[in-house]
Amino acid sequence: LMVWLRRTTHYLFIVVVAVNSTLLTINAGDYIFYTDWAWTSFVVFSVSQSTMLVVGAIYYMLFTGVPGTATYYATIMTIYTWVAKGAWFALGYPYDFIVTPVWIPSAMLLGLTYWATRRNKHAAIIIGGTPVGLSLPIFNMINLLLVRDPLEMAFKHPRPTLPPYMTPIEPQVGKFYNSPVALGSGAGAVLSVPIAALGAKLNTWTYRWMAA
DSSP, X not given: OHHHHHHHHHHHHHHXXXXXXXXXXXXXXXXXXXXXXXXXXXXXXXXXXXXXXXXXXXXXXXXXXXXXXXXXXXXHHHHHHHHHHHHHHXXXXXXXXXXXXOOHHHHHHHHHHHXXXXXXXXXXXXXXXXXXXXXXXXXXXXXXXXSOOHHHHHHHSOOTTSOGGGSOOOXXXXXXXXXXXXXXXXXXXXXXXXXXXXXXXXXXXXXXXXXX
């Protein structure tokens, strides 16, 4: 019974984090957010997605002890978000209304680090968390270059629930940050390490809680 309860608790946490990361993507990844906030939003988006990915991926990976489960977790997040995109499409919005982040390559780097360091938990936190934060903004910028012009989409598909003061405006590109990828990568690399440590600690706390 205790084994079953412990595993159920782990899987429930994995589902909760994956669903929350999907909701975070919807809130931070739609075209209105990108249009109105321009590069400022990209930095916030990069940091939020890096930390949400690393906390769940390292939790799941340390739980199973298999490096590939980090990539599997990122795949779950991706599938959830594509399903959410389908819901928006049913409401009449274009299918690229939600920009799905490229989580999988960054999760693969985390898994490779864990595998290369012979499943060392501390190396996975320190060495593995850094490339997640560094790489995700780069992959996401490439991803954004393949999406249709967000400003054009904003005017073609205005959200009827928005108040007048939140109507799309011309983005002030470069006003705050000259290099959003560099800033997002730097901030993500720094913050992903303590968040990875939190994910590892949550794994330990869950075991202790279930064993009590």
